[in-house]
Amino acid sequence: MYLFLKYFKKRIAQQTPIEQRVSYGILSGSVGLGSNLILFILKIMIGLFSGSISIITDAINNLSDMLSSGLTVIGFKMAGKKPDHEHPYGHERSESISGLLISIVIMFVGLQFVKSSLDKIISPSALRLNTTVYVILVISIILKLAQVYFYRLIGKTIDSPTLIATAKDSLNDVFTTIAVLLSAIIQASTGWHLDGWVGLGVAIYILFSAASLIRTFINDLLGHQPGHELVEKMDDLLQTYDDILGFHDLLIHQYGPNMIFASVHVEFDSNWTLNQAHHVTDKIEHDFWHQAQIHLVCHIDPIDINNQKYAKIYEAVQAVIKHYELGLTTHDFHVEELVNGDKLIQFDVVVPEHITTNDDELLVSINHDLRKILGQVTAEITFDHNYIGDDHSLI
Template identity: 35%
Template sequence: MVNFLVRLFVKNSEQTHLPEVRSRYGVLSGGVGIALNLCLFAAKFLAGLLASSIAITADAFNNLSDAGSSVVTLVGFRMACAPADSEHPFGHGRIEYVSGLAVSVAILLVGVELGKSSVEKILHPEAIQFSTLSMGILAVSVAVKLWMCWFNRSLGNRIGSTAMRATAMDSLTDAVATAAVAAGTVIGHLSGLLLDGWIGLLVAAFILYTGYHTAKDSLSPLLGQTPDPEFVEQIAQTVMKHDEVIGMHDLIVHDYGPGRRMISLHAEMPCTMDVLVMHDATDLLELELRHKFNCEVTIHMDPIEVNNQAITEMRKRLIELVQGIDPVLSIHDFRMVWGKSHTNLIFDLLVPYQFPMTNAEVSKLVQERVRQMEDGQYFAVVKVEQAFV
């Protein structure tokens, strides 16, 4: 069914990196969600009236809010494919993340309201009128919501969309909530226990838990999360396969929305190369990365001394020194400046986030270890940097 709908409504469905194709996927997801959720709202609202159940009625309005969330998803994808302009030179792709966050907020609001209604029902319990029609409606609703979860997850995985994955999780929570409501109704009918409010409270807690995690997943790329390690490895492999490049560092991936990434990095090249050859190699590498990963690329050339035996040996010793402190530490942009009384070792020290020492502490420790080399002949001039990947 998913493949059929994609073929029917999404032109060029395989080119998921294109904003207009992502927009078509978003319209498909939103349109299906609006239609099915409105149908479920009407059916569950009728079931809630027949059974006099606050849990079923609340579940019905949950579906109505889901229809609103589908509208947000649809509009979000349409706005995200808008072209760049003078005020937004990198496009509007992050609106897709915002729409996912809006869906998450809707999930949280439904959880809060359902929790309040459930507490009222616990304090003032009422008998539920068992209805075969109501149970049938709830059973169909669970099946529909499970299909919607699978449908949106399939679309979300195809295009790597956090918004669609949030919608899929919303559908899953709905299925669980409706199943719990149905189970509570049946148990209450058979045992005489008034479980409607308690079941509603458990469902509300589950909805709030899901809303929190979907909100976290949607908010993370807006704040600027670390890139996918596999993506970083692919970039490194592409860069390092070029003979002119002997090292790479300071890789930064800026995410302006799905399919709208910008890469910047420093490529180390032998300083003995002609500067025009280095520049040409850098241009070709930028072009390859741009074509391969569909992103903007800026590369800075770092000329590295490769023929000076003293510098090469000292670089190796310095790498061993910092990794002796902790294997996660590394250096780059190394150079030596000789003087009459001492020699300066100038380099950047790469320190990961959450390192147990402060930047000042690790810098001081490295400087002390360097001073212990060769009877104080060497001084370390350290610039501490954090890793962005």
């Protein structure tokens, strides 16, 4: 299998990353379609022959896996379509939609077999078991283990949550088939009617797996916190630019694993011209696309680093913020002198997730404490709650 994937990788080496992803996805879906069809046919035959509800349940589970593989192929094909007028951010979330549909199918199958298994528990019957039944169950376990390895390898290669989830589902199938095999052996040896109970256990296991998958794919569609590795990668790359004083307010929007849009506020010396700052931000955006395939937009924040006049005001703001002992940090610090001589202080406050004090209370408190120190000043504050990564502001 490893050699086959190595050969396949060479065949698609000239494709773009998105095209490679689609090729891997279609390959995995096609392999799943064929292997699960074989497993379904074998298990449904021995299930009907033996009269075992647990084996039939396991067979239908393989049928749902086969349908899932078909949806995976469709999902990857749709995800590979280029952005168009109606879908400017591409179609990669089609993969999550197909995964959600797969999970709903699995949930439906689980519910059906809860009922069938309960009927079997209430009205147990003898099973017809022979060597062929045991051999086919052992073969299906081996084939499912091969699927786990195959899906995991491709899932990690293309960073596909759908395939990693499919690998998990295949591993679940291994455990359920082992349980079915053991119950068949015990029932044949002792006469204990375990078939309905094992079928019920398999059905409940299917339901829990489906619920977990549904939650995962709904989160993907709604949007969730990006992975730590991606945030760290962006932070590290931004810190390589010596011309910027700092950065903050990083936002990341993912429309699929290969369709990532982001924005960040980049701080420059206020003595720079707009053209100078624009030249640097252009380079940053260009580098992010060519080195990380991320569509980055930079917002320019001028910082007056040589103005001693406002140093006292900045120090007062920091003293007030630290006095609350809430873990608050600030950035985007600006001071504007009003016509009447009063000062308007503008800055952002980053509020940690665990803080329960609301923004209005903080605004009133900060203004009250600053006026005690600085006199007639007004603080205009933006409270940040949902930005990503560490704050790398100069001030």
